[in-house]
Amino acid sequence: MQGIEPMLLPRGDGHLFAARHRGAAPLRARVLLCPPLLQEQIRSYRFFAQLAGQWARHGIEAVRFDYSGSGDSSGTSADFGIAGAIADIRHAWEATMRHDDGVPRLVCGVRMGGLLAAHAIRDGLDADMAWWWQPVSSGAQWLDEMTAIDARERRSRSRFPLRPAPEAVAGELMGHAVDPRLPAELRALHWPELRIPSTWLLDSQHALEPHMAADDVVRLPLAFDTWPDQVDFEAIIPVRQADTATARLLARLMEPAPEASVRHAREFAT
């Protein structure tokens, strides 16, 4: 992809990988993309890289990054922890989003990246606006989903047709070796009370929930319903499926944030 500026941001003894997609003029916004976790991060990597490129062509400069212990950043997957990931968001924000040109600065949190970004905002990250992409409202709920998918894959006769797979043990989750303390950290993670103008990009099921007002919700096409559940790569998620969502986000940048969007950011978990 043209126009990507990869970076290694110093972080402790190691680094965070980040990639900036320079926005075309006139610059309308800057956004930090906070990725999902574990297999969801790997599964969606190409899609969000392409989406960042699409946004950049529309004047939204996008920065992607990987948490410590994931992707191209330093550390083993067992080094990944919730507090560290929230601190990584703030670190990437400070390193890449500090500009004095008055251009709005946004956070886009994807799935568990949304929940982590919500905590980073609660802890003081000064974003002007947030986009929540298929966000997860409860660490416990997400952990239960991942544990169920892990068990499903181990039982799968197409994945293990000749011998049964070993049972999962502490420190294994969705194909990754993780810190055995991570499940407890996830269970303690809930959507915090926030006051930030927000736009919600939700799959078809969640977009229909009654507390989501139509003016702050972008309903994603059906193609987005299933990817978080998938371990294998049958196909990439086509970025053109996000055209309508991108158009809505661009339009929202030009409008004052509806009060309801702030209220829903506060009430998302309830």
Add this chain to the structure above:
Amino acid sequence: MQLLPFADGAGYGFLHRADPRRPPRATLVMLNAGLIHRVGPFRMNVELAERAARHGIDLFRFDLPAVGDAPAGGGHRPEDRVRMAMDAVAAASGSERFVIGGVCSAADLAWKMPALDARVRGLLLLDPCAVRGPWFRLAQLRHFLSRPVAEWGAVLRRHLQREATPAGRDWPSPREFAAGNRRMARNGVGIYALYTAGVTDYFLHPRQIASGFPGLADRTDVRVQFRPDIDHVLFVPRQRAEVLDDIAGWLDATLPAE
């Protein structure tokens, strides 16, 4: 770890240095496993880099066209992109010896490289091409009969629709594959090959190894195994760790000392 952009601007990769102060024993170049970007399945390539570094071996991982952050197309064949990657690594680290590795279709691509570039001194092949032969047919029949009777119809239908070469793969003929392996080994190219339970449509019996790698059973630099307990992308972390440890041991035993 070093960020290494390609000279033509069409992407970049990461070079894990065992010791930045001197050239490595060799550099393991890991190719994309299908559509999975440069970290590999469940970050396998990063985990392997750490193990290889213990033995003085660098690892380079990057994206082939249309995967990860790499643009589609660009006018280069995948083989050319691999050679460009080797050039970039050689310029950065002084590495003169390469082992090319990959899973599935990436193993097919890796297999072609020794004939195209004399710097390639080893192959790491996870679920590569295989020779089916009579042992496969026997095991296939046994596998078929082990399934519930209710599934037989569907299995037979899939079997009849199946091509000789699995979809998305680029295979030589069985004769070329076996002869190629013999020739490469004779020329000093080490080979590590692992067949998992993820390729039951073409590998089911350990005696297929002798058909695909004839006369190479006694060579210490050729290690070919069948692990029916492991899946195609090494989903279970403990199993993946076993495999990566074994690969690191093979690299250390096969490559010339520093």
